[in-house]
Ligand code: ADP
């Protein structure tokens with residue numbers, strides 16, 4: 001099966017030491033890939049290049065056989081909206097909106113009517129077992145609840161790829177495990193692939209495959225399961 005998303009020979013520098021120095025990664029449909037490695041090794045930079053948020057200095061990123069660099073900026077942002085979902089460590093929900101409105105927002109931006117968007121958002125909150133925070137603002141929820149709302153928001157549009165950068169980084173291990181269980185179960189159900197950046201082996205254990213990044217270079221590892 002050919003890769004859904006593929007990066008080859010990525011180089012990116014912000015200063016004298018390259019953040020990426022020939023990194024690559026391929027993601028197949030429905031696959032959960034963990035990107036591991038120490039802090040500062042280039043994991044987030046690799047994720048940002050894969051998601052078309054950052055343009056590499058050299059190398060290529062292909063999504064469904066189309067090079068991201070060949071797309072116009074507008075096309076790339078449209079692709080992110082329609083095909084990609086994002087979960088970060090924290091700070092991704094709009095504080096002024098209720099949790100339900102936050103989850104409905106990507107659908108609203110895609111032109112879905114309010115009633116329909118909110119009904120779909122509500123069923124995603126139920127699936128992530130946080131229906132009870134629907135009318136609360138993100139600031140009124142616990143960290144674990146907030147991350148489940150963020151996962152619901154990332155999945156509500158039916159993305160083909162979910163990018164998760166340290167999604168459990170701000171949670172205790174019990175809440176972190178639950179978020180990983182719910183995220184990976186929902187991804188498997190919907191057929192979404194997940195690119196999971198983490199430095200924790202316990203979190204990476206939820207993946208199908210692990211890639212280690214060190215000094216801006218990546219390599220596949222055979223996980224011991
Ligand atoms: P990781 O996610 O593995 O912690 P990052 O990809 O965030 O690593 O960072 C890799 C290196 O690139 C680090 O040295 C970091 O400080 C640097 N870096 C990342 N993004 C930027 C940026 N926008 N500006 C300057 N330096 C950056």
Ligand code: ADP
Pocket residue numbers: 040044045165166
């Ligand atoms: P992570 O914890 O996932 O590695 P960081 O907190 O390092 O992420 O980075 C968060 C954001 O800040 C990213 O967009 C990254 O590109 C940017 N960044 C990282 N390091 C630097 C830096 N030294 N200077 C400027 N921006 C940076």
